[in-house]
Amino acid sequence: MGECPPRRLAGHTVNTKDVxxxxxxMRWTRAAMLAIxxxxxxxxxxxxADEQPAAGSRTPEQWRQLIADLDDESYxxxxxxxxxxxxxxxxxxxxxxxAVERGSLETVVRGVALLRRLVWEGDRDTAKAARxxxxxxAEPKVSTAASHAGxxxxxxxxxxxxxxxxxxxxxxxxxxxxxVFIAGVPSNAVFAVVGKGWRGKLEDLEILGDMSxxxxxxxxxPRLDDQAVAYLTRLTGLQKLELYGTKISDEGIRQLQNALxxxxxxxxxxxxxxxxxTLTNPNCLINTVRPGxxxxxxxxxxxxxxxxxxxxxxxxxxxxxxxxANYPGGDTVxxxxxxxxxxxxxxxxxxxxx
Numbered sequence: 001m002g003e004c005p006p007r008r009l010a011g012h013t014v015n016t017k018d019v020x021x022x023x024x025x026m027r028w029t030r031a032a033m034l035a036i037x038x039x040x041x042x043x044x045x046x047x048x049a050d051e052q053p054a055a056g057s058r059t060p061e062q063w064r065q066l067i068a069d070l071d072d073e074s075y076x077x078x079x080x081x082x083x084x085x086x087x088x089x090x091x092x093x094x095x096x097x098x099a100v101e102r103g104s105l106e107t108v109v110r111g112v113a114l115l116r117r118l119v120w121e122g123d124r125d126t127a128k129a130a131r132x133x134x135x136x137x138a139e140p141k142v143s144t145a146a147s148h149a150g151x152x153x154x155x156x157x158x159x160x161x162x163x164x165x166x167x168x169x170x171x172x173x174x175x176x177x178x179x180v181f182i183a184g185v186p187s188n189a190v191f192a193v194v195g196k197g198w199r200g201k202l203e204d205l206e207i208l209g210d211m212s213x214x215x216x217x218x219x220x221x222p223r224l225d226d227q228a229v230a231y232l233t234r235l236t237g238l239q240k241l242e243l244y245g246t247k248i249s250d251e252g253i254r255q256l257q258n259a260l261x262x263x264x265x266x267x268x269x270x271x272x273x274x275x276x277x278t279l280t281n282p283n284c285l286i287n288t289v290r291p292g293x294x295x296x297x298x299x300x301x302x303x304x305x306x307x308x309x310x311x312x313x314x315x316x317x318x319x320x321x322x323x324x325a326n327y328p329g330g331d332t333v334x335x336x337x338x339x340x341x342x343x344x345x346x347x348x349x350x351x352x353x354x
Contacts, residue, residue: 063092067099070110082110086117090126093118097133100145112137112148119156131156164210168192171200175211189215189239196221196354205231218242220353222328226252233259244268244353245329269325271350275300277317283307284314286337298348300337307343308336329353 058066069081085092093115100111115137118130134156137149168175175192190213194205198221205228208214217238219228225247232241233256241256241263248256253267274293275286284306289296306314309323310333327333329352337344 058088060091060095063088064095067092067095067107067111070099071104071107078106078110082114085114088114089118089122090129093126093129093133097137100137100149103145105144108145108148112145112152115149116152116156120159160210161212164207167204167207168211171204172197173200177213189213191216191218193218193220194224195219196352198223202227202231208232209234212237214238216240216242218244219246220244222247222352224248229255232256236260236262238263240264240266242266242268245271268321268353270327271324271329271331272353273320273324273348273350277320279316279318281316284317284320294348294351298335298346299344300335300346300348301339304337304339304344306335307338308334310334324350 063085066081066084069077070085072078072081085096096111096114100108100115103111112134115130115134119127119134122130131153134149134153137145138153139146165175173192173194174197175190177188177190190211192208192211192214194200194217208217208231214235215238217232217235217240219232219242222245226249228246229248229252235241236259238260241260243253243265245268253265257265272294274290274295276288276290277284277286286295286300286302286304286306289300289302306320308314309320310327312323314320314323324333327350329350332347332349335346335348337346
């Protein structure tokens with residue numbers, strides 16, 4: 001993902017004006033601000049071990065003093081304060097945010113850089129709180145803090161999305177990019193698959209919400225059930241959601257339909273037979289058999305007419321799919337086909353959707 005997505009970027013509207021008005025009346029470009037923040041965090045002044053108490057041993061008063069030291073006249077003191085505060089966690093967020101809101105340019109630059117670090121390196125709760133603090137600072141108003149916080153939020157959104165795609169692939173997800181037309185305007189879109197190779201946990205589905213250009217999501221196989229619904233309902237930007245062979249119940253499907261009203265949701269139950277037919281045919285004529293599929297391995301051929309499945313008569317292709325929907329991937333079903341007037345029994349072990 002080389003460019004920052006042009007829309008729905010992590011749900012934030014960010015002020016990216018380069019002119020900062022306020023008490024300092026200075027011009028800072030985004031690149032310059034990020035370079036200063038990166039330099040502050042990347043090259044802290046070494047501090048002797050006996051001068052640096054463990055982060056957990058500091059009192060609230062000591063933290064407040066370190067925050068105050070961000071604006072000390074001595075460069076060395078400011079650097080040591082930044083290095084010490086970098087060891088902190090959630091307890092720093094509120095006092096640091098307050099200092100940035102009313103502080104000097106030096107405090108703003110260093111404080112926003114520290115909040116950025118907490119978003120990127122903190123645990124989930126700390127990162128969430130630090131992001132909320134940056135959003136609070138970036139609320140529409142003309143101030144040095146708002147401009148710096150907005151710039152960092154913009155950068156973090158880009159980095160977060162890149163990390164989401166890398167994590168999605170590492171967990172066995174697949175995705176591809178393509179061109180779609182929205183209201184006649186061409187736009188890049190992402191098509192993603194959670195299938196047979198998915199190794200993620202339930203909570204890992206949260207990263208789908210960080211893939212801002214995701215237009216189509218296909219979920220294949222029985223790994224996901226109703227617990228996944230809470231994560232899928234957040235994907236309000238989806239154009240299409242395919243749920244093939246999942247364990248999501250009818251009630252779960254209704255919840256998704258209510259939450260994703262502008263999303264086309266296609267549901268197929270059961271395992272994968274691997275054949276194609278026509279719903280308008282007066283019988284269950286098999287037009288195609290996918291090479292290597294369950295049907296192919298069982299000996300089914302194009303031109304076969306399915307007349308029975310699991311002891312139930314089959315009148316058309318729709319009835320066949322309804323019967324197969326009751327059997328998950330891995331189950332074996334009995335199928336009777338008519339092949340040029342000869343009845344041929346087959347044993348088909350259904351595949352999982354991929």
